[in-house]
Amino acid sequence: MAPAIPTAMERPHFIGIGGAGMSGIAKILARRGARVAGSDAKESPTADALRELGATVRIGHAADHLAEDASCVVVSSAIRADNPELARAAELGIPAVHRSDALASLMTGLRSIAVAGTHGKTTTTSMLAVALSGLGLDPSYAIGGDLAGPGTNARHGAGEIFVAEADESDRSFHKYAPEVAIVLNVELDHHANYASMDEIYESFEIFADRIVSGGTLVISADQQGAVELTGRLRTRSGLNIVTYGESDSADVRVHKITPRGLTSEVTVVVDGRFLTFTVSVPGSHYALNAVAALAAGVALGVPAHNLAAALGKYTGVKRRLQLKGEAAGVQVIDSYAHHPTEMTADLAAMRGASAGSRLLVVFQPHLFSRTQELGKEMGQALALADASLVLDIYPAREDPIDGVTSELIIAAARASGADVTAVHDMADVPGAVAGMARPGDLVLTMGAGDVTDLGPEILARLSS
Known part of the structure; x- marks a missing residue:
């Protein structure tokens, strides 16, 4: 049974509905039975896909695109205050809901995995979605890009797991409370919102503190910023930390990455056992993304050897x-x-x-x-x-x-x-x-x- 739709999300209007993050949430809500509407700057295959799900999608931004009985308007940080639909919502007293709050509401009541980091979020989230789906666990997921296999950025599944890409750019990942979180790397980026590495670390610490008690943080043992963050989090009670990478100290240790043309063969050591699987995209950074996905799935209780085999079926993500x-x-x-x-x-x-x-x-x-x-x-x-x-x-x-x-x-x-x-x-x-x-x-x-x-x-x- 699908989780109940929050009252505020029963008739949502998305401003910029064709965006990667916004469209995923809209698709899941439409699948759950919400009456979805929205606008976007131009026509796109995404707009057509949303219409096939029953959503009303209008092109361009105009005040009359917003239905007066909309339960909320969903916005991202890219939507400016003078957007005519947002201004009309204010006149009508229709609440504005940030994209991250909408996504958080979809994750409520499910076992969630949130994938964060300066780079690699979309790939790692996609790997988890494909692997868990391949194992018959039927997860829901919301990703910042389209999978090369299923060809979509979101899915409403019947299983108990929800995999989500967690965006640090505007601190919106502070809204989630995952059972398992991944931090792939921590670097200074998004300079309009972060002035220093100290602000970045503070933001990721808040994200880690949102993990539910007894939950698990999966984090790189190799990348300098992630190692620093791990040191800052070691004193947190109720938080299990699992490190992964090529470092000898990693809990899930990469034994070898062997390039094979446009693929890689990866051998890891998990609980003292060697596992080998194939990653269908080239480069050690993608191989390490797959190891992070493996560690997160294991933290959720999925057998490592099953996950390794399922990760081998990942065929990539667009772009x-x-x-x-x-x-x-x-x-x-x-x-x-x-x-x-x-x-x-x-x-x-x-x-x-x-x-x-x-x-x-x-x-x-x-x-x-x-x-x-x-x-x-x-x-x-x-x-x-x-x-x-x-x-x-x-x-x-x-x-x-x-x-x-x-x-x-x-x-x-x-x-x-x-x-x-x-x-x-x-x-x-x-x-x-x-x-x-x-x-x-x-x-x-x-x-x-x-x-x-x-x-x-x-x-x-x-x-x-």
Whole structure:
């Protein structure tokens, strides 16, 4: 039986319903019987999928898109106060509910796993969702990206487990009270909301303190920020801490990661026993995400050998080193990486998976604030490519910052010896790539913005 829908969520209106996080919650509520409505900036396959579930989706933002009998409006931190639907809700006395509160309400009464960290949340959440589903546990899940297998970012399952991606960017992960939490890594990011590492640590400590008494924190034994956080949490009573990683001190220890083309074979030691399984995406960082998923499932009571076998059936998530196609002997792969650590990891993974191939990158910086703080490191990461095209900054929710442009990244890349070219018009990219690429090359479109749309266009131009 599905958990009861809170009264406030019986007739929700989502502003920005097509977004990865918002659409997942809307899909689950629709499956549970809520009368879902919402608006988005443009038509999309996500909007069509929501309509198939019975949701009313309107395009554009206008006050009259909001029904007067809506029980609430659901918003994310990206929705500005002057949004006409939000303003209309205030006039009508309809309460505004943050996306994280809506998600927390869906998790109530279920055994929840919340996946947090500066990088890798979507992949790890997806791995857990696929593995637990494959074992017949029928979990519910809400993910910040579409699975390559089931092809969706959310599901309402009949089982007792709920797996959720927990976003630290705006501190919204403080709303959850999971039975098991994962912290993959802790780094400084989201500079508009965090001024220092001390603020980051404090935020993750609050998240860890939300784990239910007797629950478990699964955390990296390798990454510096995670190790520091573990030290700060060791004195907490009622909290079980399970570490994972390549460190000899890890509770779930990685014995070996063996690259095999675009996959990896992973051997881990759990409770003194060796387990080996395959991860279908390249790179040690993805292998470690799978080990984190394994440790979390074990903490929930799922046998390790069953989980290892089920994780081997994971086929990836869209935009996480996703092969978009091949044309003229050139493979085009899409990466969501937008933080220097993610960029370095994905570029290194592609290097390891394709020895001898040239690696060409089309990079779109994401957010002015991130570029201002980390532009130098982004440029240094691009030195791992043979050549890169750098687009203008994708602003997302931000306004421009004086003096902050892609030139910060380009200058740092060139200082590191990288071959980098600025491209200001996305329409010029397919032709530029076709002029650079030759058979055997790999082309990586990289960034969290609309650079992903270029993959099919590049393939079409290479084919012509």
